[in-house]
Amino acid sequence: MGALAPTLPGRRPPGPWAAVLALPLVAFVIPSSLVIAGPLHSNGWPGRLLVFWIAGAFALGWIVRQRPRRTSPAEVGCWLLLLGLTFSLAAAGLRTLSDVEAAGVLRYALVLFPLVVLAIGVASSASPRLCDALLLGIFVGAVFSSFIAVAQFVVPFSWEELLQLPGLDARGNHDELTRGDFFRVQGTTVHPIEFGVIAGAAVPLGLHLARYVPSRLGRQLATLSTLGVIGSIPLSISRSGVLVLMLAVAAYAVVLSPRQRATALVLGMAGLLLFRAAIPGLLGTVLGAFTDAETDTSISSRTDGIAAVTGMIEKQPILGYGLGTFRPEEYIFLDNQYLMSLVEGGLVLVAGILAWVFLALASARGAARRGDAVAASRAQAVFAGILAIAASGAFFDLFSFAQVTVMLFLLVGVAGALWHDGVATGRPLPSPIARFRAGAAGLGKPVVAAGVATPAAVTPGAAGAAGEVSALGAGRTT
Numbered sequence: 001m002g003a004l005a006p007t008l009p010g011r012r013p014p015g016p017w018a019a020v021l022a023l024p025l026v027a028f029v030i031p032s033s034l035v036i037a038g039p040l041h042s043n044g045w046p047g048r049l050l051v052f053w054i055a056g057a058f059a060l061g062w063i064v065r066q067r068p069r070r071t072s073p074a075e076v077g078c079w080l081l082l083l084g085l086t087f088s089l090a091a092a093g094l095r096t097l098s099d100v101e102a103a104g105v106l107r108y109a110l111v112l113f114p115l116v117v118l119a120i121g122v123a124s125s126a127s128p129r130l131c132d133a134l135l136l137g138i139f140v141g142a143v144f145s146s147f148i149a150v151a152q153f154v155v156p157f158s159w160e161e162l163l164q165l166p167g168l169d170a171r172g173n174h175d176e177l178t179r180g181d182f183f184r185v186q187g188t189t190v191h192p193i194e195f196g197v198i199a200g201a202a203v204p205l206g207l208h209l210a211r212y213v214p215s216r217l218g219r220q221l222a223t224l225s226t227l228g229v230i231g232s233i234p235l236s237i238s239r240s241g242v243l244v245l246m247l248a249v250a251a252y253a254v255v256l257s258p259r260q261r262a263t264a265l266v267l268g269m270a271g272l273l274l275f276r277a278a279i280p281g282l283l284g285t286v287l288g289a290f291t292d293a294e295t296d297t298s299i300s301s302r303t304d305g306i307a308a309v310t311g312m313i314e315k316q317p318i319l320g321y322g323l324g325t326f327r328p329e330e331y332i333f334l335d336n337q338y339l340m341s342l343v344e345g346g347l348v349l350v351a352g353i354l355a356w357v358f359l360a361l362a363s364a365r366g367a368a369r370r371g372d373a374v375a376a377s378r379a380q381a382v383f384a385g386i387l388a389i390a391a392s393g394a395f396f397d398l399f400s401f402a403q404v405t406v407m408l409f410l411l412v413g414v415a416g417a418l419w420h421d422g423v424a425t426g427r428p429l430p431s432p433i434a435r436f437r438a439g440a441a442g443l444g445k446p447v448v449a450a451g452v453a454t455p456a457a458v459t460p461g462a463a464g465a466a467g468e469v470s471a472l473g474a475g476r477t478t
Contacts, residue, residue: 085116101330
């Protein structure tokens with residue numbers, strides 16, 4: 001782990017870090033459909049209870065720390081998301097709710113508000129070494145889920161039923177999902193789509209570990225594990241999983257050399273040929289999920305859903321109908337998180353979500369200012385994971401699935417924490433106001449050539465801005 005986190009020596013920052021580091025393992029091993037028996041229902045999932053505890057520790061001030069001089073973009077995004085969620089929650093109180101809608105409001109509030117607090121806590125106080133440990137935990141959890149998925153493909157079974165932990169009740173749907181002649185695996189998740197998205201978004205983390213784990217054995221294990229995760233994605237026969245994998249790998253490839261990209265492309269093509277020979281018909285079924293979209297009922301239900309909610313959106317375009325009120329028990333399944341958020345929270349909530357995602361991505365890219373190859377790879381892996389999961393929200397109701405939602409918020413927190421590390425130990429980055437003033441002062445002056453400022457116009461703000469451009473450029477070509 002030492003080589004993965006090149007940072008200044010120091011103690012672990014105070015905080016509930018044992019619980020934070022355990023969270024991805026608990027979340028990925030115990031399906032969200034296994035809940036503590038009693039009145040808690042979905043809130044009795046052990047992973048969610050752990051989130052409650054961690055969020056409480058952060059919110060109640062159990063952490064004594066020095067606040068960073070500047071707030072990371074990811075933290076700003078979390079506060080904007082919190083504001084959007086608050087407005088959406090308030091909108092639910094402006095009308096009379098049915099019992100189902102009221103239960104949905106409570107459920108979504110208990111899911112999202114603690115996760116935002118968790119992300120802020122991680123972003124504001126986690127060290128690079130803790131970030132490395134957290135990313136490793138996320139990847140190990142995804143590898144375990146992929147291992148279960150491969151086993152399910154060989155002998156179909158439900159991990160939820162097999163686990164049978166004392167004191168936990170199974171609340172999931174046990175129907176076996178198939179496409180073509182194949183059983184769709186779901187690993188330790190509750191649906192093949194969620195499994196495919198988690199596995200695809202975890203691949204950049206595996207690629208980073210395979211390149212930079214200190215020991216040769218560690219790199220070999222990371223490589224084999226990453227190949228296993230990639231190989232498990234087609235077994236879910238999920239369009240979302242394949243698209244997330246392609247997007248995540250493409251985003252991470254920014255930090256690969258042209259030769260490494262060409263090698264990865266050749267190995268990918270060879271892997272497809274081997275996969276086709278090993279499991280005849282599977283790749284054709286996966287391809288058919290894309291080519292036969294016109295006759296696919298899951299695609300038609302998505303397009304029909306847009307038409308079904310257009311009138312609702314036109315009536316309440318700003319604040320929507322209230323957080324968590326669009327329940328399938330009373331309306332329809334809407335396999336698009338952004339469209340669902342538009343119905344429930346209007347333009348205010350959608351703007352908050354988009355700003356949250358954009359600022360988290362900005363934090364991840366800003367973390368590459370350290371300039372070394374390890375930091376650039378780690379930052380880009382986090383960037384790719386956030387981007388891939390956020391994009392998947394256009395294909396399914398993302399926040400309705402507990403495991404992938406936990407993964408997304410953890411990655412956002414890590415992005416913010418790594419941004420602070422980049423500011424503290426990397427190339428200087430001026431504030432937005434300083435950059436604006438430097439840009440205004442330099443208008444009309446030919447002071448920059450080939451990315452280097454001339455001595456006549458070098459100001460602290462301009463020098464920092466040039467350093468930022470240089471750092472980003474270095475991160476893209478490492």
